[in-house]
Amino acid sequence: MSLSERDQKVIWHPYTQAELNEPPIAIVKGEGVWLYDNFGTKYIDAVSSWWVNIHGHAHPYIAEKVANQLGTLEHVIFAGFTHEPAIVLAERLIELLPDNHSRIFYSDNGSTATEVAIKMAIQFWGNQGIQKNKIIAFEHAYHGDTFGAMSISARGAFTHSFSSLLFDVIHIPLPEAGQQERTIEALKKILKENENEIAAFIFEPLILGAGGMLMYEASVLDALIELCQLNDILTIADEVMTGFGRTGKYFATDYLKNKPDIICLSKGITGGTMPLGVTSCSEKIYNGFLSLNRNKTFFHGHSYTANPLACTAAIASLDLLTEQQCLDDIKRITHSHQSFLLKHQKTPFLKNLRCFGTILALDLMSTDPDSYFNPLRDKLYHYFLAKNILLRPLGNTIYLMPPYCISEKELNTIYKAIEGVETIL
Ligand SMILES: Cc1ncc(COP(=O)(O)O)c(C=O)c1O
Numbered sequence: 001m002s003l004s005e006r007d008q009k010v011i012w013h014p015y016t017q018a019e020l021n022e023p024p025i026a027i028v029k030g031e032g033v034w035l036y037d038n039f040g041t042k043y044i045d046a047v048s049s050w051w052v053n054i055h056g057h058a059h060p061y062i063a064e065k066v067a068n069q070l071g072t073l074e075h076v077i078f079a080g081f082t083h084e085p086a087i088v089l090a091e092r093l094i095e096l097l098p099d100n101h102s103r104i105f106y107s108d109n110g111s112t113a114t115e116v117a118i119k120m121a122i123q124f125w126g127n128q129g130i131q132k133n134k135i136i137a138f139e140h141a142y143h144g145d146t147f148g149a150m151s152i153s154a155r156g157a158f159t160h161s162f163s164s165l166l167f168d169v170i171h172i173p174l175p176e177a178g179q180q181e182r183t184i185e186a187l188k189k190i191l192k193e194n195e196n197e198i199a200a201f202i203f204e205p206l207i208l209g210a211g212g213m214l215m216y217e218a219s220v221l222d223a224l225i226e227l228c229q230l231n232d233i234l235t236i237a238d239e240v241m242t243g244f245g246r247t248g249k250y251f252a253t254d255y256l257k258n259k260p261d262i263i264c265l266s267k268g269i270t271g272g273t274m275p276l277g278v279t280s281c282s283e284k285i286y287n288g289f290l291s292l293n294r295n296k297t298f299f300h301g302h303s304y305t306a307n308p309l310a311c312t313a314a315i316a317s318l319d320l321l322t323e324q325q326c327l328d329d330i331k332r333i334t335h336s337h338q339s340f341l342l343k344h345q346k347t348p349f350l351k352n353l354r355c356f357g358t359i360l361a362l363d364l365m366s367t368d369p370d371s372y373f374n375p376l377r378d379k380l381y382h383y384f385l386a387k388n389i390l391l392r393p394l395g396n397t398i399y400l401m402p403p404y405c406i407s408e409k410e411l412n413t414i415y416k417a418i419e420g421v422e423t424i425l
Pocket of ligand 1: 109112114144145204209210238239240241266
């Protein structure tokens with residue numbers, strides 16, 4: 001039996017309807033932007049394997065560091081004990097994060113990073129005897145798949161089966177171009193109607209990922225954060241997708257004047273090597289948990305919290321990210337995306353071309369509604385695979401989020417494939 005056939009007998013894959021989808025492609029090797037299957041076919045990983053891989057696959061520098069760590073300390077309980085990779089990583093992150101951030105709380109994926117953030121925010125108020133438990137989030141938001149993360153995400157197909165079990169969240173419209181005032185007014189109204197009841201506002205800064213690569217301006221987010229700050233509402237930036245250079249700066253919050261109290265990180269943090277989540281916060285938040293009363297402890301932790309291998313991979317990834325070569329690559333990709341965007345302003349089968357740093361997105365004209373379930377999705381997925389490109393369109397939205405080591409030639413292969421999409425519409 002082939003690997004794919006064996007897989008089909010024992011494995012249940014994420015976000016996959018086994019009754020409709022074809023067997024998975026078995027990957028046996030990764031190198032740079034390329035993934036190799038067991039028949040020798042290779043694919044450009046144009047989505048960085050669900051947005052995690054920023055330096056290319058099987059990067060020798062990260063591999064060497066992780067291998068060395070593996071022979072020294074693979075894991076240790078993180079309550080009552082600590083270790084150097086966790087400390088070094090925290091020091092390095094605090095150096096890069098906004099100035100008001102001074103504490104790192106570890107977990108192991110993006111959903112846990114956001115769960116931790118909302119628990120931190122609610123308990124921060126509770127520890128002071130203030131009962132605030134309402135959360136504000138954007139319409140179309142996606143913050144993960146655990147119950148808290150689903151609650152703060154947009155309601156839709158992903159959350160439908162659990163809707164009666166999710167806690168209520170106040171959703172405000174996304175401040176897309178031309179709609180900024182509407183969002184600001186919506187927030188003002190909510191603040192009036194829920195005085196002293198709102199614990200936090202959580203947002204994906206400047207671009208909503210799974211919601212369709214929807215972009216909005218820094219100035220309006222600054223205004224929303226300011227309103228929250230004036231009303232004693234904590235602000236949480238979910239940088240799980242946007243962190244580590246994706247948007248052209250280390251963090252999307254670097255584009256803001258007003259800095260959030262809490263930031264969620266994951267995905268690119270280890271260069272796509274190991275699972276790791278981080279929730280960073282200001283000293284004000286951390287101090288809110290210091291007490292002689294043990295009930296004010298933050299009772300949250302996972303078995304693999306701050307895994308030394310994951311922390312080591314993250315330090316190695318940061319070494320690479322902060323090198324001039326990588327920063328130049330990010331700029332180069334940004335410029336290439338912008339040129340593609342300019343070239344196709346008037347291409348009739350493409351619309352809403354947008355780009356932000358290394359992310360390029362566009363929607364295809366379709367007779368069906370723009371949505372995650374647009375039937376063009378499967379056609380597009382297979383079209384790109386046949387051209388040796390791994391893209392996972394969100395409905396009729398195509399997006400590129402490549403590893404930063406992608407070459408101009410490889411980028412042009414993808415752009416050319418997009419230009420040829422008309423043949424399957
Ligand atoms: C903004 C954002 N937050 C949270 C998550 C959840 O991360 P994970 O898939 O690691 O649980 C994602 C995943 O796509 C995300 O894009």
